[in-house]
Amino acid sequence: MRKGRGPRLIQQAKLLWLLAAIIIFIKPLNAKQLEYRLPNNIAATKQVIELSLLPDKASFSGKTVIDLAINGSVSKIAVHGINLDIKTINLSQGESVRRLQVSPGEYDMLWLSDGKDIPAGSYQLTIDYNAEFSTDALGLYKTQYNDQTYLFTQFQSLYARRVFPSFDEPDTKIPYQFILTVPKSLTVVANTPQQSSTTSGDLQTVTFAETPPMPSYLLALTVGPLDKTPINGLGVKGNIYSPKGTANQTGYAVKHTPKILKALEQYFGMPYPYKKLDFIAVPDYAFGAMENPGLVTYRQELLLRGDNATASEANGTLNVIAHELAHMWYGDLVTMKWWDDLWLNEAFATWMAQKVMDGLYPELRSELLLPQEGAFYEDALSATKAIRKEVKNNDDIEDGLGLNYSKGHAILSMFEQLVGIDNFQLAIQRYMKKYQWKNTVADDLWTEVSQASGENVNAIASTYLDQPGYALVNFEKDGKITQQRFSNYGVDLANQQWQVPLAMKYKVNGEIKYQSLILDNPSMVFEPAIEAEWLFPVENGNGYFRWKLPQEQYQALLADLDQLSPREQVALLSNMTGLLDAGEISIYEMMELYQRMSSSTDLAVFKQVLEGIKAYAELYQSAENKAQVARLVTDIIGPWYKKLGAKTRKNDSDEILSLRPRVIRTLGQLGNEPALVKDMQVLAQQYLKSPTSFDAGLGREALRIAAMHGNNALAKQYFDVYLSTTDATLKSNIMGSIYFTDKASMQVVFDELLGDRIPAGDKMGPLSGLYYINNDQSSLYRWITTNYDALKGKLPEVYLSYMPLILNSNCDAANLDMKQKLFEGKGPVYQASLKKSVEATDNCIKQKRRAQPEFNRFVGQYQALN
Structure with a gap:
């Protein structure tokens, strides 16, 4: 809410909150009772949460008061709670107080009763309890940063119930109020402004203003020795809170947040709907960011960019800020x-x-x-x-x-x-x-x-x-358009139908024309296609389907690429990779397209070409064709390296700053440029010692190339620098560059994963890096099989369901077999992603078996080049 809107609007806002509470009371009465949902005849209408939070302790105490509206007589009340040590439960109505007991149920429900019926009416439920702080970057967790202890929260999706008993469902959208007791030497922040504060000895008790109606998963708080930097230019008060000693790194986020918020307010035609807008830079975080209204949390590297950012850094930071602020309307307000x-x-x-x-x-x-x-x-x-x-x-x-x-x-x-x-x-x-x-x-x-x-x-x-998948749309010479379900090569899927919006761009008699239509049947006829020289059915690149043209029209389109916008050219590349996956074209045709488009003068388009060449070269490289692959990469990418150089230049554009690191990485990993590898090893050391002296994107790729050729001493150096630096971007880049391949270096990484020096939210990066860069994963699986239970306890719980996908099999049957054996019998949490991982690897193996001869034939033409 904007400052100075007056008492009338405040009263209107309160009326809206009251109406929302009434709606919450009425809405569930007609809903079908589901086993995994709280009973639909009991509604929370308001909740107060009191927590005593001493960061140097392992646990905290809590008391919560929930206002209830019960429709019809019930025998028990359910709330959500995980690992809460319940001390007392009182249900009061006026002067009448009943002591309830708790028994656990399924889906994290705690059932509260005293063995007697509870008549319909309004009640207050008061629960006193204790709980432990988490250490896995979920719920209410504590973490160490530069020898200081901090408390942060992450409640989405179902982690508020770790911290307080609640109606932890998104349609329980009610006012909440925090009352937090913390050491008075520390800063404490929550979703709403402070309402009052009292001190007693070394402690302070802060009462925060009541929130507007919101679901429990959007609540947030933080406690610690935090720096505070104002964000000027907002319609409400706003600050960036960051770990002690980092306020001087917030300039870029401070500068750009007001213009992003203003753009969103203009689009929605309404002001930012909350009383304040604070950001918090979190040094141990399992996600990228979280849209808690009034207290948005971010991985610290996103907010701590200093005063300026390179193109890749800017894209990351600005896009995530815009995403989280858009949530203030999408998700929070509605x-x-x-x-x-x-x-x-x-x-x-x-x-x-x-x-x-x-x-x-x-x-x-x-x-x-x-x-x-x-x-x-x-x-x-x-x-x-x-x-x-x-x-x-x-x-x-x-x-x-x-x-x-x-x-x-x-x-x-x-x-x-x-x-x-x-x-x-x-x-x-x-x-x-x-x-x-x-x-x-x-x-x-x-x-x-x-x-x-x-x-x-x-x-x-x-x-x-309401259905998975998407269509493959076929265009035929006689103007007929048909659709079928897209499937990967060698996979038989049940057919489905879509209503496919086609944004047709086509050329007839030398003139570009446009027409929109909807393919809402298995087939239809588009008569202009009969005379068209070429068709492009995803104008501006917007289309959630794959498509295939007759060969004559496809070749005409390639001859007329300058009639496509850069985004449309990227969409063309994307579509052809899909047709390759489906077995509709050969890898030879795909590589010819990359070769043809590598001459693009649009640097951003060329970067997409580069990434495609890199991906397929990694996939199809073998001992037999390694020299030819190196020659292919060197011949196509090498001229760009000579043009761009290995160092940041004063007048580099954003596109050059984004492209150069990927050119260097591709050549260093796949090309025939030994001098470049040595240069990157030197550059990596410079970056570790002085991370602000040049482009961080270039520094990241130097770290990766050095790691591929590094030893255990370098691995130890990476982790030591990670722990000693206060540069958030350097920390992030190190964790994304653990590309070591020798056993001694991998053991260094293993020790850190099982130790306590690296926070939980940062441990998945090194593990993922090892599985990405090592094609022979036998030593990785020997270690992880022996240490899995210990490793599991060191990772955020939410990561577990993704583990089979994170452990990349690199299109290798032996690796996949070891993965399947690892996760056999480990429980249902892994099964959905394991099933996807198995299918994806099987698809890749079939595709590789089909395409390898054609890839070898394509790279064979580079054999005789000098």
Whole structure:
């Protein structure tokens, strides 16, 4: 809420909160009772949470008071709680107080009763309890940073219940209030401004203002010796809180946050809806960031960039800030009713962040990062579920979570193009005003979009949300268009149908034309295609489907590439990789396309070509063709290295700063440039000693190349520098560069993973790096099989469900066999991602067996080159 809006608007806001509480009371009465949901005839309407938080202790004490509305007589009350040591439970109604007992149930429910019925009415439930601080970067956890102890929180998805008994469901959207007792020498911050504070000895008790209606997963607090840096230029008060001694690194985030927030307010047509906007830079974090209203948490490297940032750093920081601030509307102000519509939060925040980036920072070229690229492969697996699916527990939430962001973003871009930018914005603004402080389902949004545009978006959207996969659209010479379910080479999937929006761009008699249509049947005829020289069915690159042209039209399109925008050229590259996965084209054709497009003068497009060449060279390189692969990479990428050089230059553009590190990395890993490797080893040492002296992106790739050729002494140096530096970006880059291949170096990494020096939120990076860079993973599996239980206790719980995917098999059957043996019998948490990992590796092996001869034939032409 903006400052100075006056008592009348404050009263209106309070009325909205009261109405929200009434809605929460009424809504569940008509809902079907589900075993994994709290009883639908008991509703929380307000909760006060008192915590005594002493960071030097292993545990904390808590007391919570929950206002309840009970409809009809009940025998017991359920709340959520995990590992809470309940001391007393009192249920009061006026002067009447009943002492209840607790018994645990399924789905983290605690059932409270005294053996007697509880009549309908309004009650207060008071629970006193103790609990331990977490150490895995989830719930309420403590961590050490530069010899100081801090407390941070991460409650999404189901971790608030570790900290206080609650109605921990997204449609319990109620006011909360924190009362926190902490050492008075420390700073304490929560979602809302401080209301009052008292001291007693060495302690202070801070009462925070009541929140507007919100779900429990968005609550947040932090305690520690924090620096505080104001963010000026906001409509509300805002600060960046960061670990002690780091305030001087917040300048970049401070500078750009006001303009990002202003752009969002303009798009939504309404001001930022909360009383303050604080950020917190967290040194031990299991995620990238979290949209807690009033106290947004970020991995520290995202906020601690100093006063300036390179292109890659800027893209990371600005995009995540825009994403989290978009959540203040998508997800916070308007919240999904249940976790099956989590995509509604994440897709819109991701899509909105892209819109902000394109509008405010076009020089960063973020529009060339197609969201569908992050979704297509997983969504084609038979083991993948629809993004809107039944959700009972956290494992269900995590299964396919990334598709909520990537697939959701892609289909929103497709729908915006279908209905028009203005109509889409109008629908969003209506939706926000209509449902502010409430909960919704996806159909509520599509209804608004349909009304604003006249398109039946509900019907189209359901074909993308309620079933997995996507279409392969075939264009034939006679103008016929057909659709079938896309499947990877050698995989037989049951066919499905979609309503596919086609944004046709085509050339007829030398003229470029455009036409939109919807393929809502197995086939249709597009008559202009009969005479068209070429077709491009995803104008502006927005299309969540793969497509294939007749060979004559495809070749004509390649001859006319300058008629495609850079984003469309990237979409063409993306589509061809999909056709390769499906077995519709050969690797020879794919490499020819990369070879042809490597002459692009658009640096951002060339970077996409570079990444493709690198990926396929890594995949198909063998002992027999290694020299030819090196020659291919050196011949295509080498001229760019000579042009760009190995050092940052004064007048480098953002695109050059982004491209140079990847050119160097590709040549250093796959090319024939021994002098470059030596240069990078020297550069890596310079970066470790003086991380601000040159581009951090270049420093990261130097660290990676040095690690590939390094020994155990270098591995020890990496971890020692990680622990001693206060440079957050250097810390992050070291953890992303653990690419060691010799046994002694790997043992250094193993010791750190099982030790306590590296925080839980940073341990997955080194483990992932080892599995990425080592094709022979036998020594890795010997270690992890012996030490898995110990390792499991050192990682954030939320990472466990992803472990089979994180341990990359590198398209190798032996590695996959070891992975399957590791996770056999380890419980259901691993099974969804294990199934996907097995299928993906099997697909890769089949594709590699098919494509290897053609790849060898392509690189063979480089054999005789000098």
